[in-house]
Amino acid sequence: MRFTSPPDPINFNQQVWDIVRRVPPGRVTTYGEIARRLPLPEGMDPKAYLAFAPRWVGGAMAACPADVPWQRVINSKGEISARPGARMQHQLLEEEGVQFNERGRIDLTIFGWPDSAGEQEQPHLL
DNA sequence: GTTGTGACATCGC
DNA sequence: CGCGATGCCACAA
Numbered sequence: 001m002r003f004t005s006p007p008d009p010i011n012f013n014q015q016v017w018d019i020v021r022r023v024p025p026g027r028v029t030t031y032g033e034i035a036r037r038l039p040l041p042e043g044m045d046p047k048a049y050l051a052f053a054p055r056w057v058g059g060a061m062a063a064c065p066a067d068v069p070w071q072r073v074i075n076s077k078g079e080i081s082a083r084p085g086a087r088m089q090h091q092l093l094e095e096e097g098v099q100f101n102e103r104g105r106i107d108l109t110i111f112g113w114p115d116s117a118g119e120q121e122q123p124h125l126l
Numbered sequence: 127g128t129t130g131t132g133a134c135a136t137c138g139c
Numbered sequence: 140c141g142c143g144a145t146g147c148c149a150c151a152a
Binding site for chain 1: 146
């Protein structure tokens, strides 16, 4: 059963997965960043979208295909969200070269994608 | 129709 | 940097 879905869940999920597939190994991205790269559904206030799109992204990840590196999607704190498989996600990221703090957090200024140094990809919303 | 909740973000202290 | 409080949309009971 799917959780909350955007007005166009199929298209939304597809775009989410597409973005996640573009995340290079050894890098991580956040729900918020993904949400910013997604188009704003017509008739929806940007504010409202930005407020809840991240959760829709999470909903998309819940049904993500096997070819999507879901482990590279984390929350804005740089931490792995509480959910079954978090332990495995941690291990997978470490194997990719992502370093965790003692608290289990990732330094997004280093491993965050896109990197602020100019590895920018596509323009974003707003 | 009302209430609660979700793989979160952002602002303030 | 960390913690607490607030907000938003859609859906199930």
